Amino acid sequence: MKKTLYGFLFIFAFILSGATQHPANASDVTKISIDYIARDFMLPPTLSNLDPFAADTGLQGAMLGIADSNTTGRFLDQDFKLRTIIIAEEEELADGLEKTGKLNGLIVTTLPAGDLTALSEMLDESAPEALVFNAGAADNSLRNAECIRNVLHTLPSWAMLSDALAQFALRKRWTEWLLLTGPDPDDRQFSSSLRQSAKKFGTKIVEDIEWDTNSDLRRNAHEEIPLLTNNSDYDLVAVTDRFGDFARYLPFNTFRPRPVIGSEGLQPVAWSRVVEQWGAAQLQSRFTEQAGRPMQAVDYAAWAAVRSIAEAAARTKSADPAVLRAYMLSDKFQLAAFKGRKMSFRDWNGQLRQPIPLVHSRAVVTTAPLDGFLHPVSEMDTLGFDRPLSKCEAFKK
Amino acid sequence: MMKRPALPFIFLLATACPALAGEIWVSNEKDNTLSVIDIESLEVIRTIETGERPRGIIFAKDHSVLYICASDSDTVQVMDPETGKILHNLPSGEDPEQFSLHPDNRLLYIANEDDAITTVVDTVTRKVVAQISVGIEPEGMAVSPDGKMAITTSETTNMAHWIDTETQEIFSNTLVDQRPRHAEFTSDGRRLWVSSEIGGTVTVFNTEDQSEAAKINFEIKGISADRVQPVGIRITQDGKRAFVALGPSNHVAVVNAETFEVEKYILVGRRVWHLEMTPDEKQLFTTNGVSGDVTVIDAENLKAVKSIKVGRFPWGAAYRP
Numbered sequence: 157m158k159k160t161l162y163g164f165l166f167i168f169a170f171i172l173s174g175a176t177q178h179p180a181n182a183s184d185v186t187k188i189s190i191d192y193i194a195r196d197f198m199l200p201p202t203l204s205n206l207d208p209f210a211a212d213t214g215l216q217g218a219m220l221g222i223a224d225s226n227t228t229g230r231f232l233d234q235d236f237k238l239r240t241i242i243i244a245e246e247e248e249l250a251d252g253l254e255k256t257g258k259l260n261g262l263i264v265t266t267l268p269a270g271d272l273t274a275l276s277e278m279l280d281e282s283a284p285e286a287l288v289f290n291a292g293a294a295d296n297s298l299r300n301a302e303c304i305r306n307v308l309h310t311l312p313s314w315a316m317l318s319d320a321l322a323q324f325a326l327r328k329r330w331t332e333w334l335l336l337t338g339p340d341p342d343d344r345q346f347s348s349s350l351r352q353s354a355k356k357f358g359t360k361i362v363e364d365i366e367w368d369t370n371s372d373l374r375r376n377a378h379e380e381i382p383l384l385t386n387n388s389d390y391d392l393v394a395v396t397d398r399f400g401d402f403a404r405y406l407p408f409n410t411f412r413p414r415p416v417i418g419s420e421g422l423q424p425v426a427w428s429r430v431v432e433q434w435g436a437a438q439l440q441s442r443f444t445e446q447a448g449r450p451m452q453a454v455d456y457a458a459w460a461a462v463r464s465i466a467e468a469a470a471r472t473k474s475a476d477p478a479v480l481r482a483y484m485l486s487d488k489f490q491l492a493a494f495k496g497r498k499m500s501f502r503d504w505n506g507q508l509r510q511p512i513p514l515v516h517s518r519a520v521v522t523t524a525p526l527d528g529f530l531h532p533v534s535e536m537d538t539l540g541f542d543r544p545l546s547k548c549e550a551f552k553k
Numbered sequence: 554m555m556k557r558p559a560l561p562f563i564f565l566l567a568t569a570c571p572a573l574a575g576e577i578w579v580s581n582e583k584d585n586t587l588s589v590i591d592i593e594s595l596e597v598i599r600t601i602e603t604g605e606r607p608r609g610i611i612f613a614k615d616h617s618v619l620y621i622c623a624s625d626s627d628t629v630q631v632m633d634p635e636t637g638k639i640l641h642n643l644p645s646g647e648d649p650e651q652f653s654l655h656p657d658n659r660l661l662y663i664a665n666e667d668d669a670i671t672t673v674v675d676t677v678t679r680k681v682v683a684q685i686s687v688g689i690e691p692e693g694m695a696v697s698p699d700g701k702m703a704i705t706t707s708e709t710t711n712m713a714h715w716i717d718t719e720t721q722e723i724f725s726n727t728l729v730d731q732r733p734r735h736a737e738f739t740s741d742g743r744r745l746w747v748s749s750e751i752g753g754t755v756t757v758f759n760t761e762d763q764s765e766a767a768k769i770n771f772e773i774k775g776i777s778a779d780r781v782q783p784v785g786i787r788i789t790q791d792g793k794r795a796f797v798a799l800g801p802s803n804h805v806a807v808v809n810a811e812t813f814e815v816e817k818y819i820l821v822g823r824r825v826w827h828l829e830m831t832p833d834e835k836q837l838f839t840t841n842g843v844s845g846d847v848t849v850i851d852a853e854n855l856k857a858v859k860s861i862k863v864g865r866f867p868w869g870a871a872y873r874p
Contacts, residue, residue, distance in 0.1 A: 228710040231726040492731035492751035497779040
């Protein structure tokens with residue numbers, strides 16, 4: 157069965173984003189309009205339907221960001237607005253955008269990497285000053301060789317997530333990993349990133365296998381999983397399974413009594429409902445009240461994107477994307493975003509540096525960067541692509 | 554006469570001779586209790602139950618009652634400190650976090666963290682006098698010594714909101730660094746100190762025109778700059794010295810309040826939040842959220858002298874003679 161995501165959401169979204177507007181009569185109010193662009197997509201079938209994907213993941217985060225920012229904006233005569241653009245699943249991005257008319261100069265997207273690249277190419281022609289925030293694609297390439305000058309990333313890269321796991325595993329001395337990779341292209345990216353992190357932090361992948369079992373694991377996980385995990389010994393099982401198809405059946409079913417990390421068990425995330433320290437409880441409750449569900453990583457990244465725009469606008473008193481971009485990439489910019497450290501953008505590739513909570517379904521286990529992983533500039537730069545190794549050219553000038 | 558010293562007896566003595574003794578009351582956010590520390594023996598002498606998630610605590614000017622922000626009970630509780638009994642609740646608005654008592658000993662200014670509102674409550678009539686829309690997650694609350702202005706700081710909006718206490722309206726908003734947590738006036742009312750937890754700074758304002766007088770930065774050897782997170786502030790009566798609690802850096806900064814230079818860092822417990830001083834300004838008490846204890850600092854020699862185990866997540870602290 158296929159589930160389409162956005163469907164009826166269009167009208168709903170417009171009403172809600174309208175509701176966050178302020179009656180701004182005074183002519184000295186600066187209007188700051190942001191476009192939110194997402195692509196509707198069909199979810200692949202999964203064995204269990206316990207955890208449905210929310211159709212409005214990302215959008216709700218951006219909407220909360222607007223609401224939060226308008227509270228500040230009220231005191232600064234700045235009025236933030238969100239326009240929602242959803243591209244249909246089979247539609248070309250260009251066709252989808254044509255219908256909406258001229259894009260705003262500030263854009264938050266949860267588009268996949270291909271669309272993001274296409275969008276930036278379109279903007280190069282029509283609006284070279286436009287500033288795009290990537291809240292949906294974790295692809296390492298976008299932070300490295302294929303980085304794009306006007307795209308900043310508020311979602312952590314796969315590399316930041318896998319480095320966070322590697323730091324934790326190293327701290328625990330769980331240095332021998334069994335890696336199990338799912339079939340989705342994202343699973344391959346995450347696994348590839350885990351291999352690089354293993355190299356970077358000196359852990360070892362003793363077995364590297366691909367998931368290809370077709371059986372219904374709800375019935376026979378206790379037979380299948382031990383067979384798959386009974387070769388060489390390992391300290392942990394790292395699994396990548398973006399859609400939560402099979403990984404949920406690994407814990408307690410492995411041949412050896414070993415912890416599971418990655419897409420199941422201990423997960424590195426930008427955000428999770430279990431994050432509650434550093435005032436996070438307030439953000440969680442605002443979000444749940446608005447969306448009627450917990451905040452996800454992509455919601456958080458979209459929220460952080462809007463808040464970054466608003467923070468830069470408040471400090472520069474400007475709505476000009478070029479001014480905002482320059483400020484965001486300067487050392488003056490800082491964002492308080494409920495993870496215990498001030499966040500800022502890496503000026504060599506536009507990635508928002510941020511702590512990565514390592515969570516299981518009931519609690520935060522710890523937060524990376526872990527103590528002891530030192531860095532001359534920011535400990536957060538021990539996660540992901542650091543300046544000396546960056547292959548990103550577009551941010552050099 | 555008495556063979557064994559019974560606690561109630563000591564307690565009676567303590568209240569009878571205020572010059573000799575005193576107490577520091579500490580709210581334990583995750584235990585729903587207060588710990589009462591005797592400032593002479595430096596031991597916890599009482600533990601009292603409260604509403605859910607007690608945070609800000611403050612005594613009436615005559616110390617006859619204690620006001621408690623019971624955040625998750627959405628109320629301000631009024632406690633008889635002698636008996637530990639709750640006398641009544643005050644309407645506080647949702648999720649009260651910190652508050653400040655007007656010099657008139659009557660109006661409480663309360664920051665409602667979940668509601669982006671500052672609520673003004675009359676403690677006599679027990680009625681809400683005003684609600685003022687402020688920024689997101691209001692937290693720091695202060696009333697000027699002359700009672701003419703109140704300050705709310707909002708954590709996500711990153712502002713200090715200046716409220717005229719006559720009209721109960723905001724007359725000015727000033728941006729500060731990320732996540733302002735606490736506001737404190739100097740005793741002469743000329744300056745306002747605001748700590749920014751994530752920004753890592755303290756901004757000092759001239760209250761006359763809300764201009765910035767100074768911005769204080771902190772630097773502790775061996776501790777990464779983004780772990781230095783200022784929260785609580787205490788300024789001595791003579792306006793010469795300030796203490797600033799620096800959160801997860803586990804230090805309290807000693808600042809020259811005239812030159813704004815940091816003179817010393819004192820190591821305390823983990824994630825130090827708020828501070829309270831004895832009236833003679835000889836002792837400073839710090840609440841250490843993560844380690845669940847209170848550090849006692851000799852405020853003359855600037856040395857930590859003892860740590861006292863209290864409940865889980867100690868938050869606020871208030872002195873009582």
